[in-house]
Amino acid sequence: MLRICSLSELVEDEGVRFDTVTPPIAVFLTSAGEVYAIDDTCTHQDASLAEGWVEDCRVECPLHASTFSLLTGDVDSPPARRGVRAHRIEVVGDDVYVQLSALAPNLPPGVEY
Amino acid sequence: MIIEQLDKPLPGSLMPTLAGGYYTDPNVFAAEQERIFEESWxxxxxxxxxxxxxxxxxxxxxxxxxxxxxxxxxxxxxxxxxxxxxxxxxxxxxxxxxxxxxxxxxxxxxxxxxxxxxxxxxxxxxxxxxxxxxxxxxxxxxxxxxxxxxVAEQPPSFEETVLSEIVTRLGEVESIDHYQIDTLKIGKRICYEVEANWKLIIENFMECYHCATIHPELTEVIPEFAQGWAAQTNTGLGAEFGEDIKGFTVDGSAGVGELPLIAPNQDRRYFAITIRPNVFINLVPDHIIIHRMFPTSESHTYVECDWLFLPEVVDAGTDVSKSVELFDRVNLQDFDACEKTQPSMASRIYRDGGALVPAEHHIVPFHDWLKAELNA
Known part of the structure; x- marks a missing residue:
């Protein structure tokens, strides 16, 4: 697993984008204290999910309001039609580790990394 | 600014008002927007x-x-x-x-x-x-x-503008703290579209020379208003309820739950504060009435008026209609007077303005402030 950040870098109910991995991922801390990671780029159009509204373990894309599960990456409603990848997280002390998904990312048209 | 004021006071009891153009000239209104509303709290x-x-x-x-x-x-x-x-x-x-x-x-x-x-x-x-x-x-x-x-890049001091108006009227900022206004709830809000310049509304609110004529209910509750002297001509005294009056209501009947921390000299009294440029605060023992004005043109002002009560009074659904009705009537009476004054502001007869009697002389500092702001 890859150390992606420290727990203290995360803010409750907010996401942080990390482009130290490709494609960039978004790491979230929920109000319940859980940490999740999904691909940061919405599958519909290039937007950073880390900037979205976090509620009930879902994040709403700031551009067109499709929401994605922080647990599975599943999308709820258009305009995004495909989910994002979810990544496995492990927190050890203050260190946050990620196991990136082996699946191919669902990037929006025109976005390449 | 092209409008000239009379330089010398009128003879005897009278002092000059602003010239009529201050209430009708779109250029004056534009200057007020830029130099007053956009520079104030x-x-x-x-x-x-x-x-x-x-x-x-x-x-x-x-x-x-x-x-x-x-x-x-x-x-x-x-x-x-x-x-x-x-x-x-x-x-x-x-x-x-x-x-x-x-x-x-x-x-x-x-x-x-x-x-x-x-x-x-x-x-x-x-x-x-x-x-x-x-x-x-x-x-x-x-x-x-x-x-x-x-909206200004550098706002004026809140203490030296807003809070100093409280000191001017009540003697000290702490006097308003007794009413714990920030803990109260809105029991009623009424909005008014007034076809009058915002300054006519402020001038009207500041004086009580008109009270006995257009506010029969208010003058019943506060008989001293019949003398024509407004609560805004003194500091820290307010105006006392009539002997038989039980509360600040449309018929003088008892009000609702009294605000618990008001001082003895705030009981059975009405206080009024003008916070330039757009707020009126009215304090009575059991509720607070706050007007916010939004001047939209030289001849139109939108006013929102809130009646605030103890949270338990509002939460219990207590009937506050008699409290609300008193000042709603006062508002309607005042705004009617302002609307009937506005058209005359453009008359040649009012080109140089009108007159203020001694019970209205405290409006002169408002005019002085306005002119100073416009010329700043």
Whole structure:
């Protein structure tokens, strides 16, 4: 697993984008204290999910309001039609580790990394 | 400013008013917007108007339209309602609840702190500073449970402007603390569209020479108003209820639960405070009445008036209609007088203005302040 950040870098109910991995991922801390990671780029159009509204373990894309599960990456409603990848997280002390998904990312048209 | 005032006082008891043009000239109004409304602390809404994170309301201050909202930490924020991209109104409905503020033109999207968080292809433009291109912020203060904003880059001292008006009228800021206004709830709000210049409304509120003529109910509750001297001519004394009067209600009957911490010299008394440029505060033992004015042109003013009571009074659904009716009638009587005065402001007969009797001489400092601000 890859150390992606420290727990203290995360803010409750907010996401942080990390482009130290490709494609960039978004790491979230929920109000319940859980940490999740999904691909940061919405599958519909290039937007950073880390900037979205976090509620009930879902994040709403700031551009067109499709929401994605922080647990599975599943999308709820258009305009995004495909989910994002979810990544496995492990927190050890203050260190946050990620196991990136082996699946191919669902990037929006025109976005390449 | 092209309008000249009479330099010397009128003979005897009378002092001059402003010239008629101050109430009718669009250029004067434009100068007031720029030099007064856009340079002052301006009370725009009650905290409960935007209760939850993301709740917002649009308000007009001078020539600017603002979004007043709460961020996720429930802190009040105010922004110019201008997209930093191509300038479209970001919010187009007068109120609502949002998770972010998104312009409907090219979807530039701002979070509840105003930061630019998304736009098509934004991640391909990493040189755009998300804060520099965030919604432009407006200075915000919360006081008395209300949100006060200032659109100027450098706001004036809140203490030296807003709070000093409290000192002028009550003697000390602490006197208003006894009413614990920030803990009260709105029991009733009535909005008025008034076809009159905002200064006519302020001048009317400041004096009581008209009270015995147009406010029979108010003068019944506060008989001393029949003498024509307003509560705003003294400091810290207010005006006393009549002997048989039980409360500040339309028929003098008892009011509702008295505010628990008011001082003995605040019981059975009415106090009135004008906070320039747009707020009136009325204090009585069991409720507070707060007017916020939004001048929209030289001849039109929108007024929102709130009646605030103890939370338990509002929560219990207590009938406050007799309390509300008294000042609603006063408002309607006052605004009717202002509306019937406004047309004459353009008459040649009022070109040089009218006169103020001694019971109105305390309006002169308001005029002096206005002229000083316009000439600043």
């Amino acid at each position: 301006f009370c725009v809404l009650h905290g409960s108007d935007i209760e939850k994170p993301g709740d917002y309301k649009l308000v007009e201050v001078g020539r600017e339209q603002l979004i007043v909202s709460r961020n996720r930490k429930r802190e009040v924020r105010a922004f110019f309602n201008v997209c930093r991209h191509r300038g479209m109104r970001v919010c187009t409905e007068t109120e609502g609840s949002r998770r972010n503020f998104q312009c409907g033109y090219h979807a530039w999207t701002y979070d509840l702190d105003g930061k630019l968080i998304a736009a098509p292809n934004l991640t391909k433009m990493p040189d755009i500073d998300r804060d520099d291109y965030g919604l432009r912020k407006v200075h915000v203060r919360e006081w008395l449970g209300y949100v006060w904003v200032c």
